[in-house]
Every structure is written in C-alpha cells, then in structure tokens.
Amino acid sequence: MNQNIPFSLPILPLAEYVLLPSIVTTFMVYPSEADYLTNQTSDYVICVPLADKKRNKTHATDLSQLFHYGCVAKVIECDRTLPDICVLKVEGVCRSRIRDVSSSDGGGQYKALLEHYPDQVKDLCLQDQMNFQTVVAKFIEKMKYIGVSISVLNELGLLVDRCHISHVANLMLCIMDSPFCDKLRVLEQSDTKQRLTQVNDAVNRYLKMINVTSTNNQNEMLFDSIRRKFYLLQEVNSISYHQQEEQNYQFKSLGQDDEEILDLVRKLNQAKLPEYAVTAVKRDLNRLRKLPESSSDSAVLRIYIEYMADLPWQNMSATELNISSAKQQLDADHFGIHHVKKRILEYLSVLKVKKDAKPPIICFVGPPGVGKTTLGMSIATALKRKFHRMSLGGVRDEAEIRGHRRTYVGALPGLFIHGMRQCGVQNPVFLLDEIDKLVQGTNQGDPSAALLEVLDPAQNSTFTDHFLNLPYDLSQVLFIATANSVDTIPKPLLDRMEVIQLDGYTFNEKLHITQTHLLPKQIKAHGLCFLDLGIPDQVVMHVAEKYTRESGVRGLERLMANICRYKCCEYTNLEEAGNLERFKRLVDVDDIQGILGSEPFEDDMVESEDMPGVITGLAYSGSGNGGIMFVEASKMPGSGNLHLTGSLGDVIQESAKLALSWVKSNAFTLKLTSHSKENLVQHDDIHIHFPSGAISKNGPSAGVTLVCAIVSLYSGYHVSPTTAMTGEISLRGRVLPVGGIKEKVVSAHRAGIRKIILPFRNRKDVEEDVPDKVKNDIQFVFAKSIWDVLEAALIMNTSDKWSHRIYESRL
Ligand SMILES: Nc1ncnc2c1ncn2[C@@H]1O[C@H](COP(=O)(O)OP(=O)(O)OP(=O)(O)O)[C@@H](O)[C@H]1O
Structure with missing residues (x-):
C-alpha cells in the first residue's frame, strides 16, 4: 500500500456503484465537485457508496446515507472537455472505514476521517488460494465456451497468476456485474478469507445462472450482454491495472499470444534475467511469435527460451553453515577417514569465514567404493545446498560440456547448464564424478579443455555455453571432483584441484x-x-x-x-x-x-618351501588392491638371453633388464664369478616368470625382487618365504620409493608375511598409514641400496658375506 495516503480525504459519494481496490473506472461529476476533489494536496479521494442507492443529483449528499466503508481512489485523469460535466478517471487503491465526516467549506463538500485497511494475503492459506484459482479457471472455461474473446480471457488468466488474489476477486465481482449488496458486503469485509469465500459463492451463483437460463433466446441475450461487458471492460481499461504492473516486468505479453507463449512470458518474468540476457531473449521471443508452430526453428527457439526461463539467475539456497553440525553429518555418514573429514571441515570453515572465498576445487582420489561420491553428498547436506552429480566417465565430446550451437538439429546445452536448470538455484554442489575417465584426444574437441574454464574460479563467472550463447555465472557453484587415479587426469585440470587421497580400507x-x-x-x-x-x-x-x-x-x-x-x-x-x-x-x-555359495577367492598364502630363485614381491593394482606376487627365475644353457613371461608391461620388462645388468656388473663383488671380467651369463639363458599369467603386471616396483631372484638363483642362497620386498632400482643400485605401501603391507600381512623390505624413503608411509596391529606383527627393513636388500633377504652365513661392498659416494 502506498504509505502516503492521507487519513483525511474529500468524499466522492457514489450511487449504485461500489468501487473496489485496483479497479480503474470513470465517473461523471459536476465541475464544481471536480474542482473540489482535484484541488487538494494529494491525488486521492474516498469513494463512498450511498447505502440506499439513490444519489440526489441536485442536493448535497445526505450524510446518513453514506456507507460506513469506502474505497480510497487515486485520481488518474480529469477530463473537462465536455460542457457542464467532467469525466474523472480513478483507480481503487484500498478499503477504508469512515470514522468521521466533516464539512470542509459548508457548501456541501465533505471530508472523511479514515482508517485504511490494505489487502493482506498472509492470512490466506495455500488451499484457499488454490480453491479460488480453480473457481476462476472454471469461470474462464465457461466464458470461452460462450464465445468471449480468447485474448481477453488470456489476460484474465495471466492476472490470476500475477496479481494480488483479492484484486482478482474484486475484478471478478466487477466483471460479473454482481448485485450492489454483494459488493457492499465485500467492501466492508475485513477478513480476506471471508471475502474470497463471498466472491467464490458469487462466481458459483453466476455460473449456475448461466447454466439454467433456459430458452435459446434468453441464452443468446445473456451471452451477448456478457460478451459486450467484457469488451467494454477492456475498452474502459478496467483490467488495465495489470498493465501497470506489467510495466515492471521485463517481458510483455501481446494480445495474439497463444497459451504456450503466455506461459513462457510468465516464466521469463519470474526468472528475473540479467539485462544482457533480456535483450537476447526478447529478440528470440519476437522471432518465435513470427514463426509457424510446426517449423523446426520454432521448436529450437522454444527450447532455448524455456531453458533461459528455467535457469536460476537469482535464486540461491539459503546456506547457514554450522561447522559442528557439518562434522556430525560427516561422522554420521562415514566411518573413519579422519584426515579426509578434517580437510573437509577446514575447507568449510574457510567458506564460513569468507563468504566470497574461492577455495581450490577438492578432488577425492581413491579406489572404487571408498566413499568418494557419498562424501560429496554429505558435504552438500552439511551445507544445506542442492546436490547434482554428473558422471564424466566416457565423456568424449567437448559439446557435452559446453553444449551444441543452436544451428545444430537437436541442439542442447552442456552438462553444466543442464545441471543448473535441474537444481534451480545458483549455488548447488556439483560432483564431477570420474574426472579421470574423460576421453582425451578425440576428433570431437577436448572435453578436458572445456572443463578448464568451468573449474577456474577466475573464469567461471562468465562461462559461455554454446547453446545459450551468453555468459552464465557458475562462480557460486561448489565443485567437487572424484577420480580413481591422478595419473590420467590432464595436468592443467589437476593443477586447478586440491587432491585428497582416500586409501583402501583394512x-x-x-x-x-x-x-x-x-x-x-x-x-x-x-x-x-x-x-x-x-x-x-x-x-x-x-x-x-x-x-x-x-x-x-x-x-x-x-x-x-x-x-x-x-x-x-x-x-x-x-x-x-x-x-x-x-x-x-x-x-x-x-x-x-x-x-x-562357495568362496570365490583363495587366500594369497606364502609358499611353504623356499627355493633359490623364487622370491616374494609385493604388488599394488591401480584399483587399490594390494597382494603378494611371486617371481621365479631359472637358468638354462644358452647365450645370455633374458626371457620374461607373465603378461608383463614395458616398465616391468625394463626393470628386469636393469636388474640383470646390475647383477652382471656386480657379479664379481657378489662372488658369483671368479674374475671381474667374466660374463656371468655367458653360457646361460635366464627365464623370469611371474605366475598368474592372465593378470597383466606393470610398474617399476618389482626391481629389488628381480635383483634378489637373479642373485639367489646364481648364489644358491635362499630367501625365506615369509620375507617379501618391493622397491624400484636404479642402475647404480639405489632403491627408490614406490606407491601403494599401505595396501601392499596390509595384504602381505594377511598372506602370512612377517618381514618386509621397503625403500628407505617409504618409511614415513609405514609410520603414518599402516595400522598398528599390522606394524606390530611385521619386521620392517628400510633399504637405501640393493646391498641392504640382499643382506636382509638372503639367508647366508656371516662368513659368506660380501667384503667388497661398494658404497655410493656422497660427494
Ligand atoms: N567410510 C565409510 N563409512 C560408511 N560407508 C562407506 C564408507 N566408505 C564407503 N562407504 C559406502 O560404500 C558405498 C560406496 O561408496 P561410493 O559410491 O561413495 O564409492 P566411490 O568411492 O564413489 O566409488 P567409485 O569410484 O566407484 O565411484 C556407499 O554406500 C557408501 O556409503
């Protein structure tokens, strides 16, 4: 309500007419009356119906006839072009109770002291509103049926959605030309709910009256008058108040618009598009109006405008972040993984302290089924934001990220815009699942390159999808990525993310x-x-x-x-x-x-007997499984060839060559040859096999195991079957660190291994990651060079130990 409406206003008495709020109409008044009404400090007058319907045209109004309620009206226009009469155009503003009436000049002009009652919707429940809307819909249907112009009815339909419900109720009374007493009752009714019920009853009575009008002639006359009434209503601008409201809308409906376009316009107005988008959509909306409905262009345009209307441009989920309840949520959803939860809580705390912080994108990396996806969900729940998961596994086309241009048949936006539309808010949590499985190097563009823009906080506020062809702000979205391994994540993408590692569970x-x-x-x-x-x-x-x-x-x-x-x-x-x-x-x-059913797996168990040339290594698969792995070496007459079998990849084959070279170059020191110049394998071929030949193996971590196998084979010294080892080697004999220590150690423990030789630089992994129970059962040897490994692994007498061990220079 306009706050500036004075509480004392000049009275315009009305005979046989009740002005209701929001109705625009005209009155004929005498020039003297018009002068009095318009020469006031404000533009407002109070229109008070005369209770006995008769207004004495020549004499001053009888005060006792004034109804105790009136409608404050704003004077829009005063037309003085006609002789002896003025046309006053007014718009009803609000209901008011007349508390007192006083004569202002003693000449029959009166002022009223008022108490204003603006319309309230808050005391209306949803059910009341829906009931009323159903009645109005029924009314519109009936009007259509009797031939009232569709465009006028469409406007009425729009009003029902857009306007204050009690305004629509007033309009309905006006359209139906309800009896004077009904309108008086509505005017004095202060309870909105009651008022709606009264209007509902009036509409139902009116519809019934149309139905029972029996003879055809009667029917036609009535229908004719209704149609004329509608026409006049439109002409005198009785329905014009929605046009005033429309002035505030970004998109305007036109008279010839069909149901679907009206619907689009309504949705677009609700979406509150930014200025740059309004211009583009207006242009497309006008094109859509001109295209035949059956054309393919029209379908694409319609989808485009629907997308624009459905996208969240202003909506945000209210996020009241409470770190202790976020912690409770994470604890309730996931057992253990304390380091991950701690990192997530730090991340959330930053978001709480600095609302516009742009923290790095978190990427959970770990084997399948360790809870990466569900952690993302828990974060969304803790933040009370909407959650959307998009699987990037197998995405091979840049257009899946960035959308197709609208010139393509069947063009659609990319995954991100689609996700935003589904969420309906600007600040959802997006989980980019399996980001390591994006297909790269296809001839359909590079999806990972398109992702760079999305994940870069400096750029994603103006993300441009090809379908929208307009910048869209993704900066409020919280991105979380998951991957099984970082190796296949493109480096520039990885650079934009903070990796949080999740290990397999014991x-x-x-x-x-x-x-x-x-x-x-x-x-x-x-x-x-x-x-x-x-x-x-x-x-x-x-x-x-x-x-x-x-x-x-x-x-x-x-x-x-x-x-x-x-x-x-x-x-x-x-x-x-x-x-x-x-x-x-x-x-x-x-x-x-x-x-x-029967057990599908046999336990990895250590060998019961030890043999020279057979060594237990430790393996780790990319999916996060660890296990023990045997290496078998044997020699046969030949000419120094190395045979490798057991589905070995390039890296492991190179490790075997490296191991043989190291043993050959140190054969004399190892007491395997009698001269320093003698070739250890001059008359032999060596065959190295990794059992479980169907499973492919790769990686450098079998280096130390291979050296041990060859030395054991030639020296005849055994390695205990409960001893296992892992580590990469260099040609100089240094032992280099490897990955998957926790998984390897835990699975070795399960298989019965009691001594494990590891690279020295993996010591911290054992200390930090391996559970205490496992640590207590196993003896660890941390080796810096292959000599340390051989000494710890081979079972030999002290007297047989090598005296010429070569120490690496520290200079
Ligand atoms: N620490 C945990 N506490 C409770 N439940 C867990 C935990 N870790 C995993 N889960 C459960 O394991 C199931 C699989 O988890 P999820 O789907 O999140 O795995 P993922 O790591 O995303 O796997 P993928 O890489 O295959 O997508 C879920 O039901 C999840 O609740």
Missing part, C-alpha cells in the same frame, strides 16, 4: 563400516528392522576375507544385501509354513556357504 575398518553403516542400511532397505537380524563380527570378517577382493566396501555391501535377501526369503517361507519358531535371527559362519 579388514578391521571394513568390519566397522559394515556393522555401523552398511548392515543397518541394508536391513532397513529390506524391511527387516522388526526381525532384529544379527550378523556377528566374525561372520562379517569371514565374508570380507573370503568373498571380497576390493579396497572399498561396495562388494561387501552387496554381499550384506544378499544375506538380507536370503533371510527375508527364509522368513517368508517359514511364516507361510507356520514354522516361524525355526527362524534363526543370528547368521552363523557355517551358514555363509549356503547363502553366498
């Missing part, structure tokens, strides 16, 4: 995760909460050890689901047979084979 961790998270989740998902089903720790451990070979817990979760399914089936069978007392609530280790 069996103990898996046990806790299963008992605290996975099992309750599966029991709930299978509706078995009422059964009090129990799966003891030893059963979970048995399943994890014998049925899974994974770093994460996804497979374990699936197996828990299998057990729940089995129990569900058992329960229903016994229930149907009436034997429920035989149902076992606790699952036993002995039941597992019956439920899950």
Whole structure:
C-alpha cells in the first residue's frame, strides 16, 4: 500500500456503484465537485457508496446515507472537455472505514476521517488460494465456451497468476456485474478469507445462472450482454491495472499470444534475467511469435527460451553453515577417514569465514567404493545446498560440456547448464564424478579443455555455453571432483584441484563400516528392522576375507544385501509354513556357504618351501588392491638371453633388464664369478616368470625382487618365504620409493608375511598409514641400496658375506 495516503480525504459519494481496490473506472461529476476533489494536496479521494442507492443529483449528499466503508481512489485523469460535466478517471487503491465526516467549506463538500485497511494475503492459506484459482479457471472455461474473446480471457488468466488474489476477486465481482449488496458486503469485509469465500459463492451463483437460463433466446441475450461487458471492460481499461504492473516486468505479453507463449512470458518474468540476457531473449521471443508452430526453428527457439526461463539467475539456497553440525553429518555418514573429514571441515570453515572465498576445487582420489561420491553428498547436506552429480566417465565430446550451437538439429546445452536448470538455484554442489575417465584426444574437441574454464574460479563467472550463447555465472557453484587415479587426469585440470587421497580400507575398518553403516542400511532397505537380524563380527570378517577382493566396501555391501535377501526369503517361507519358531535371527559362519555359495577367492598364502630363485614381491593394482606376487627365475644353457613371461608391461620388462645388468656388473663383488671380467651369463639363458599369467603386471616396483631372484638363483642362497620386498632400482643400485605401501603391507600381512623390505624413503608411509596391529606383527627393513636388500633377504652365513661392498659416494 502506498504509505502516503492521507487519513483525511474529500468524499466522492457514489450511487449504485461500489468501487473496489485496483479497479480503474470513470465517473461523471459536476465541475464544481471536480474542482473540489482535484484541488487538494494529494491525488486521492474516498469513494463512498450511498447505502440506499439513490444519489440526489441536485442536493448535497445526505450524510446518513453514506456507507460506513469506502474505497480510497487515486485520481488518474480529469477530463473537462465536455460542457457542464467532467469525466474523472480513478483507480481503487484500498478499503477504508469512515470514522468521521466533516464539512470542509459548508457548501456541501465533505471530508472523511479514515482508517485504511490494505489487502493482506498472509492470512490466506495455500488451499484457499488454490480453491479460488480453480473457481476462476472454471469461470474462464465457461466464458470461452460462450464465445468471449480468447485474448481477453488470456489476460484474465495471466492476472490470476500475477496479481494480488483479492484484486482478482474484486475484478471478478466487477466483471460479473454482481448485485450492489454483494459488493457492499465485500467492501466492508475485513477478513480476506471471508471475502474470497463471498466472491467464490458469487462466481458459483453466476455460473449456475448461466447454466439454467433456459430458452435459446434468453441464452443468446445473456451471452451477448456478457460478451459486450467484457469488451467494454477492456475498452474502459478496467483490467488495465495489470498493465501497470506489467510495466515492471521485463517481458510483455501481446494480445495474439497463444497459451504456450503466455506461459513462457510468465516464466521469463519470474526468472528475473540479467539485462544482457533480456535483450537476447526478447529478440528470440519476437522471432518465435513470427514463426509457424510446426517449423523446426520454432521448436529450437522454444527450447532455448524455456531453458533461459528455467535457469536460476537469482535464486540461491539459503546456506547457514554450522561447522559442528557439518562434522556430525560427516561422522554420521562415514566411518573413519579422519584426515579426509578434517580437510573437509577446514575447507568449510574457510567458506564460513569468507563468504566470497574461492577455495581450490577438492578432488577425492581413491579406489572404487571408498566413499568418494557419498562424501560429496554429505558435504552438500552439511551445507544445506542442492546436490547434482554428473558422471564424466566416457565423456568424449567437448559439446557435452559446453553444449551444441543452436544451428545444430537437436541442439542442447552442456552438462553444466543442464545441471543448473535441474537444481534451480545458483549455488548447488556439483560432483564431477570420474574426472579421470574423460576421453582425451578425440576428433570431437577436448572435453578436458572445456572443463578448464568451468573449474577456474577466475573464469567461471562468465562461462559461455554454446547453446545459450551468453555468459552464465557458475562462480557460486561448489565443485567437487572424484577420480580413481591422478595419473590420467590432464595436468592443467589437476593443477586447478586440491587432491585428497582416500586409501583402501583394512579388514578391521571394513568390519566397522559394515556393522555401523552398511548392515543397518541394508536391513532397513529390506524391511527387516522388526526381525532384529544379527550378523556377528566374525561372520562379517569371514565374508570380507573370503568373498571380497576390493579396497572399498561396495562388494561387501552387496554381499550384506544378499544375506538380507536370503533371510527375508527364509522368513517368508517359514511364516507361510507356520514354522516361524525355526527362524534363526543370528547368521552363523557355517551358514555363509549356503547363502553366498562357495568362496570365490583363495587366500594369497606364502609358499611353504623356499627355493633359490623364487622370491616374494609385493604388488599394488591401480584399483587399490594390494597382494603378494611371486617371481621365479631359472637358468638354462644358452647365450645370455633374458626371457620374461607373465603378461608383463614395458616398465616391468625394463626393470628386469636393469636388474640383470646390475647383477652382471656386480657379479664379481657378489662372488658369483671368479674374475671381474667374466660374463656371468655367458653360457646361460635366464627365464623370469611371474605366475598368474592372465593378470597383466606393470610398474617399476618389482626391481629389488628381480635383483634378489637373479642373485639367489646364481648364489644358491635362499630367501625365506615369509620375507617379501618391493622397491624400484636404479642402475647404480639405489632403491627408490614406490606407491601403494599401505595396501601392499596390509595384504602381505594377511598372506602370512612377517618381514618386509621397503625403500628407505617409504618409511614415513609405514609410520603414518599402516595400522598398528599390522606394524606390530611385521619386521620392517628400510633399504637405501640393493646391498641392504640382499643382506636382509638372503639367508647366508656371516662368513659368506660380501667384503667388497661398494658404497655410493656422497660427494
Ligand atoms: N567410510 C565409510 N563409512 C560408511 N560407508 C562407506 C564408507 N566408505 C564407503 N562407504 C559406502 O560404500 C558405498 C560406496 O561408496 P561410493 O559410491 O561413495 O564409492 P566411490 O568411492 O564413489 O566409488 P567409485 O569410484 O566407484 O565411484 C556407499 O554406500 C557408501 O556409503
């Protein structure tokens, strides 16, 4: 309501007419009256109906006839072109109660002391509003049916969506030409809900009246008058107040617009596009109006404008960040991984302290099933923001990121704009899943190059999708990426991200995760909460050890689901047979084979006997699995050739050549030859095999194992089967650090290894990552050179030890 409406206003008495707020209309008044009404300090007058409908045209108004409520009206125009009469154009503003009336000049002109009652919608519930809208829709349908102009009805439809609901109610009364007393009742009703009910009843009565009008002639006359009324209403601008409102809208509807375009215009106005987008969309909207509906261009334009209207340009999720509740959320969703949670909380704290901070994009890297995706979800929940996951695995076309230009048939925006539309807010959390699996080097552009713009905080406020062809602000989006390995993430992308490593879980961790998270989740998902089903720790451990070979817990979760399914089936069978007392609530280790079938994996176990040339190495697969790996070396008569078998990659083959070269060059020191110039393998061929030939192997970490195998083969010294080793070697005999230490050590421990030789520079990995229980059972040797490895590995008498060990110069 306009705050400046005075509380004392000149009275314009109305006979047989009730002006209601927001209605624009004209009155004929005498020039003297017009002078009085318009020569005031404000533009407002109070239009008060005369209760007995008769206004004495020649005499001053009888004060006792004034109704106790009136409508404040704003004088829009005063036309004095007609002789002896003035046309006053006014617009109803708000309902007011007349508290007192006083004569201002003693000449029949009066002023009223008022109490204003602006319309309120807040006391209306959604149901009331919907009921009213349904009645109006029914009314519009009926009007269409009797032939009222579609464009006028469309405007009425638009009003229902846009205007104050009580304004629409007033307009309905005016359109239906409701009885005088009905309008008076509405004018004095201060409760909006009651007022709506009154209008609802009036509309229903009116519709009924149209339905029962019996003879055709009567019908036609009535319908004609209704149509004329609508026409006049439009002519005298009774519906014009929505046009005033429209002036504030960015997009305007036109009379000839069909239902769909009106809908688009409405959505566009709600979207509150920025100025640069408004200009572009207006141009396209006008083109769309001119195109035939069936043309393909029209379809593309329509999709484009719909996208523009649906995209969030202003909407934001309200984010009230509370670090302690974020911590609770992370703890509730994930067991362990404390270092990851700590880093996430630091990240969130920065966001809380500096709202416009542009922290680096977090990238969770780790084997499958360790909770990378679910961590992203937890962050979104903690921030109370919308979450959108987009899988980048296999994305090979730049257009999937940046969209197609609109000239293409079937053009659509890219994943990011699509995601923004789905979220409907400007600040969602986007999880870029499997960012390491983007396909590069295709002939359809480079998707990773397109991602650079999105992930760069300096550029993403003006991200330009080809389909939109306009800059769109992605700077409020919180990006989180996940990957299984950093090796395949393009370097410039990696540079924009902060990598947080998630390792595989130990069996103990898996046990806790299963008992605290996975099992309750599966029991709930299978509706078995009422059964009090129990799966003891030893059963979970048995399943994890014998049925899974994974770093994460996804497979374990699936197996828990299998057990729940089995129990569900058992329960229903016994229930149907009436034997429920035989149902076992606790699952036993002995039941597992019956439920899950026979164990698919055999344990990696150490060899029972030791042989020269057979050494245990440690392996780590990119997916996060560790394990022990045997290296077998044998020699045969030949001419110094090296044969390698067991699905070996280039790097491991080079390691084998390096190992042989080192042994050959140090053969004399190693007491393998009697002269320093003698060729160790002059009359031999060496064959090195890595068992499990179907599994491909690669990487430099078998270097020390290969050297040990060749030395053991030629010297005849054994290496204990419970000793394992890993490490890269250099040609000078230095032992270089390798990756996957935690996984390798944990799996070696499981296989029964009790002594592990590791590169010296991997010492910190053991200290930080390996669980204490494992550390306590294993003897670690940290080697700087191959001599250290050989001394620790080969079982030999002290007297046989090499005296000419060459120490590397420190200079
Ligand atoms: N520490 C944990 N605590 C509780 N549940 C966990 C934990 N880690 C993983 N999970 C559960 O394991 C399942 C798999 O996790 P998720 O899908 O997040 O794996 P991921 O690391 O994203 O795998 P991928 O790389 O294959 O996408 C989820 O149900 C998740 O809740």
